[in-house]
Amino acid sequence: MKGCFIAWATDDATRKRGGSGGFVSAALAAALDNNLVDNVLVLKKTSPYKATPIVTNDPKEVLECAGSLHFVSVNMAKYVPPGRVALPAKPCDAMGVIERAKRGQLDLDEVYMLGLNCGGSLHPKKAKKMVEEMYNLDPDNVIGEDILKGELILKTADGEKALKIDDLEEKGYGRRESCRYCETNIPRMADLACGNWGLPVDKLGKTTFVEVITNKGEEIFKNAVDTGYVEFEPASDKAIELRDKIDNVMKGLAEKWHKRLFEPIEKLSDSERLAFYVDALNRCIGCGACRKACPVCTCGDSAKCLIEGDSNYKIPLFLMVRLLHLMDSCIGCGRCEDVCPAGIPLTLIHRRFAERMQNKLGYVPGINLDKPPYFEGELREDS
Amino acid sequence: MKEFDPKIVAFCCNWCSYAGADLAGVSRMQYPPNVRIIKVMCSGRIDPLFVLMSFLEGADAVLVTGCHIGDCHYIDANHKTKNRFEFLKEMIAELGIGEERLRLEWISATEGEKFADMVKETVEKIKKMGPSPLSPKVMQ
Numbered sequence: 001m002k003g004c005f006i007a008w009a010t011d012d013a014t015r016k017r018g019g020s021g022g023f024v025s026a027a028l029a030a031a032l033d034n035n036l037v038d039n040v041l042v043l044k045k046t047s048p049y050k051a052t053p054i055v056t057n058d059p060k061e062v063l064e065c066a067g068s069l070h071f072v073s074v075n076m077a078k079y080v081p082p083g084r085v086a087l088p089a090k091p092c093d094a095m096g097v098i099e100r101a102k103r104g105q106l107d108l109d110e111v112y113m114l115g116l117n118c119g120g121s122l123h124p125k126k127a128k129k130m131v132e133e134m135y136n137l138d139p140d141n142v143i144g145e146d147i148l149k150g151e152l153i154l155k156t157a158d159g160e161k162a163l164k165i166d167d168l169e170e171k172g173y174g175r176r177e178s179c180r181y182c183e184t185n186i187p188r189m190a191d192l193a194c195g196n197w198g199l200p201v202d203k204l205g206k207t208t209f210v211e212v213i214t215n216k217g218e219e220i221f222k223n224a225v226d227t228g229y230v231e232f233e234p235a236s237d238k239a240i241e242l243r244d245k246i247d248n249v250m251k252g253l254a255e256k257w258h259k260r261l262f263e264p265i266e267k268l269s270d271s272e273r274l275a276f277y278v279d280a281l282n283r284c285i286g287c288g289a290c291r292k293a294c295p296v297c298t299c300g301d302s303a304k305c306l307i308e309g310d311s312n313y314k315i316p317l318f319l320m321v322r323l324l325h326l327m328d329s330c331i332g333c334g335r336c337e338d339v340c341p342a343g344i345p346l347t348l349i350h351r352r353f354a355e356r357m358q359n360k361l362g363y364v365p366g367i368n369l370d371k372p373p374y375f376e377g378e379l380r381e382d383s
Numbered sequence: 384m385k386e387f388d389p390k391i392v393a394f395c396c397n398w399c400s401y402a403g404a405d406l407a408g409v410s411r412m413q414y415p416p417n418v419r420i421i422k423v424m425c426s427g428r429i430d431p432l433f434v435l436m437s438f439l440e441g442a443d444a445v446l447v448t449g450c451h452i453g454d455c456h457y458i459d460a461n462h463k464t465k466n467r468f469e470f471l472k473e474m475i476a477e478l479g480i481g482e483e484r485l486r487l488e489w490i491s492a493t494e495g496e497k498f499a500d501m502v503k504e505t506v507e508k509i510k511k512m513g514p515s516p517l518s519p520k521v522m523q
Binding site: 268269270271273274277307309310313314317320321323324327352353356357374 | 430439518
């Protein structure tokens with residue numbers, strides 16, 4: 001039963017609540033209901049700008065969490081509980097989960113990832129400011145949001161207002177920087193890939209385009225259908241084509257953004273680049289928030305990066321060790337930059353170092369378990 | 384003005400490269416005194432952190448030395464050294480302090496001359512390059 005389908009939740013309330021058809025929420029609830037998993041990890045929305053990751057075994061609570069959520073930045077990988085668990089996963093969540101599995105933090109056989117197609121998310125603080133200044137709305141009045149055809153639509157009690165994301169980003173708002181140049185939009189490393197890309201116009205917002213990728217994905221999909229939570233029909237070739245087309249357009253846009261953001265650094269001479277790094281990294285106050293948020297970081301309390309350096313170092317030792325350590329394994333999720341209280345463009349800098357090494361090794365992190373993390377993997381193979 | 388006197392840190396393993404350096408000494412080979420040798424039991428013990436810290440503490444160059452591949456007294460530990468070195472090299476290059484400041488060399492116990500030559504070469508090169516921009520003492 002692998003392949004592409006168009007599916008929707010049979011329960012009308014869930015179908016309406018969901019971002020597009022409510023398939024993911026229904027499938028998660030079905031997995032809990034039929035005891036396919038012990039727990040589900042979902043984001044519970046408390047306002048359009050805030051959501052908390054929760055672990056629950058109550059199908060009702062899962063269904064309540066349905067709906068699109070673009071104004072939060074969380075990486076779910078660090079919250080995955082032990083035992084059989086299902087979670088909705090953006091590409092960076094899925095990559096984080098796989099990297100954590102490589103480091104022995106979880107058993108990938110027990111984790112069911114319902115991948116979500118992702119064109120990017122927004123930082124909640126910036127989103128609030130954007131709602132005020134670009135949409136001329138009170139941030140607290142916003143009751144819903146969605147991204148459709150390159151437009152960000154905000155829903156209030158009075159109606160809807162849509163603005164082009166391109167225009168928002170030109171003005172410094174819009175998606176997080178790391179999302180703009182992220183080229184992984186369809187989470188093909190997850191078990192399922194769900195989204196609204198490729199749907200015919202009359203089904204947009206009412207159904208979910210689902211690609212079943214792995215055996216685990218098949219299990220989840222079959223279970224959802226068998227328990228009656230979900231109905232489906234096969235996706236037409238046209239729909240599959242359209243989805244690929246959207247994916248390619250997004251990839252093209254990402255490449256453009258990559259060029260735009262990285263070329264200024266590329267053009268710097270060696271000494272100018274060092275000055276840029278020293279200048280940026282020296283703003284570090286050593287709070288360790290980036291380390292806590294990073295889905296790949298697993299060293300714990302005995303981590304090398306916690307060794308304190310001298311205060312006269314040009315670059316804090318903490319960041320030097322982290323830069324080195326993430327050179328092979330940075331997945332570019334952008335969490336470090338989101339949480340940095342000193343406003344260091346951490347993701348950009350980490351990506352500069354990581355892209356260099358990953359290109360050299362021909363290694364892409366977070367795709368599968370075939371290759372262990374290079375730095376540690378080589379050690380394991382030898383010894 | 385006093386001529387720039389580079390500070391160079393050399394990590395040597397107990398079994399090969401330190402013995403190589405020792406041989407250079409007992410054979411009375413002349414080489415510049417800029418190098419500070421740190422002996423470790425094996426080049427595999429050289430944590431990347433040591434190298435990063437050397438630079439941050441003010442080393443103008445760091446030499447990582449060990450037994451030739453296949454000669455390691457701890458079977459295959461210098462493969463790990465090589466692997467780590469690849470990462471460090473890329474990092475130093477990206478930081479923009481000059482790739483030449485970090486060097487990996489395999490030196491056996493009989494290669495006293497190779498050790499002396501390596502130090503001579505490095506000192507000459509670093510003298511031309513000037514002090515490391517990562518050194519805390521350099522005023523900007």
